[in-house]
Amino acid sequence: MKHFDNTESLVTVRDWLRFAVSRFNEAQLFFGHGSDNAFDEAAYLILHTLHLPLDRLDPFLDASLTHGESEQVQAVIERRVRERLPAAYLTHEAWLGEHRFYVDERVIVPRSFIAELLHEQLAPWIESPDDVEHVLDLCTGSGCLAILAAEAFPQAQVDAVDLSREALEVAARNVADYGLQDRIGLIKSDLFAALQGRTYDLILSNPPYVNAESVAALPAEYQAEPALALGSGEDGLDATRQILAQAKAHLNPGGLLVVEIGHNRDALEAAYPILPFVWLDTAAGDQFVFLLRREDLPIY
Numbered sequence: 001m002k003h004f005d006n007t008e009s010l011v012t013v014r015d016w017l018r019f020a021v022s023r024f025n026e027a028q029l030f031f032g033h034g035s036d037n038a039f040d041e042a043a044y045l046i047l048h049t050l051h052l053p054l055d056r057l058d059p060f061l062d063a064s065l066t067h068g069e070s071e072q073v074q075a076v077i078e079r080r081v082r083e084r085l086p087a088a089y090l091t092h093e094a095w096l097g098e099h100r101f102y103v104d105e106r107v108i109v110p111r112s113f114i115a116e117l118l119h120e121q122l123a124p125w126i127e128s129p130d131d132v133e134h135v136l137d138l139c140t141g142s143g144c145l146a147i148l149a150a151e152a153f154p155q156a157q158v159d160a161v162d163l164s165r166e167a168l169e170v171a172a173r174n175v176a177d178y179g180l181q182d183r184i185g186l187i188k189s190d191l192f193a194a195l196q197g198r199t200y201d202l203i204l205s206n207p208p209y210v211n212a213e214s215v216a217a218l219p220a221e222y223q224a225e226p227a228l229a230l231g232s233g234e235d236g237l238d239a240t241r242q243i244l245a246q247a248k249a250h251l252n253p254g255g256l257l258v259v260e261i262g263h264n265r266d267a268l269e270a271a272y273p274i275l276p277f278v279w280l281d282t283a284a285g286d287q288f289v290f291l292l293r294r295e296d297l298p299i300y
Helices: 014-028 036-051 067-083 088-092 115-119 144-153 164-179 210-214 238-250 265-271
Strands: 094-096 099-101 134-138 157-162 184-188 201-203 253-262 288-293
Touching: 014 036, 014 067, 036 067, 036 088, 067 088, 067 210, 094 144, 099 144, 115 144, 115 253, 115 288, 134 144, 144 164, 144 184, 144 201, 157 164, 164 184, 201 238, 238 253
Parallel strands: 134 157, 134 201, 157 184, 201 253
Antiparallel strands: 094 099, 253 288
16 A cells, blocks of 8 residues: 655654645545544544544644554545545445444445434424334435434334345444334335335435436545436436325324425426425525425325
8 A cells, every 4th residue: 555755754643634634635535424624534534543532633633643553644644635435435434413323335335314303202293102002214224324223213113125235234233232123123125115015104315316416526526426326317307206195195194294305495396396395404404305294295
C-alpha cells in the first residue's frame, strides 16, 4: 500500500486530524453519510480507529499516537480518499440518534427521516402506541427502521421486508444485536409480493426514490451503495407507485402508511392530485415523508 509522504512529523491526534481534514478537502470528498463536512468525518474516523469515545475529542487532541496507531489512522484516511467509500463502510457502523447499526456494502448507509418520527412514536397520528400490534417495514435494508419500530411500539410484531437477500443478512445481524429475533421477522419479497394475506396497523417504507438523472450524477460515495436501493425509474417514483397501489389491501381499518420520498414531493402531488397527503414535520422540513390513512388510499 502506498502511504502519503512526509507523515513522520504527525504525532498527536491533533496532528492527524489536521492532516485528514486537509487531505479530505484536497480530494474534494463528498459528505452525506453521517457527517456533512471534512472535520467531523475526520474526527469520527480517527476516534473510531483509536477506540476512543466518539463524543469526546478534546481530551485526546494532544495525546501522542504509537507507531502502530499512526499506521492504522493513516490507513483509514488513505482508504477514505482513495476508494471514496462512505465512512460507515470503513467502520462498519452507522448511527441513527443513539442507535448503532452494523453496515457494510450490502446495504445503503442508514439515514431516514422516519427514524426521528419513530422516536416520537408517530405522535399525534398514533394515539396509543401499545395498540399497534402489527408493523411492516418495506425495503428494510439494514433493518434499522424495523428495530426502531419494535422499540417504539412494544406490543408489535414487525415484518422487515427486502428484495435483497444480502441486505436481509445484514438486517439479521442487527436484529440479533438488539435481541429482537422473537419480534422481528425477516422476509425476502419484492415489496408486497410475498405478503399475501398479511395486514398491518402501520406500514413504513424508505424505498428507492432517486430519479434517473440524479442517479447518473451521484458522487462516488453514493455510487458505492447498492444501486437497487437508490434508483427507482425515470422520476424516482416507481416503487412509491407500487406501494400506493397495493398498501390498502395490507392495512387494517384505521391503519397508517408512512413513506419517505426524498425530493419528490412536487412530482408525487402532481401524479396523485386527489390523494390527501399529510406531510410530516422533520428536522429538515415537511417535504420528505408523507402519511396516508388506509381509508384515504385508492383501490386498484
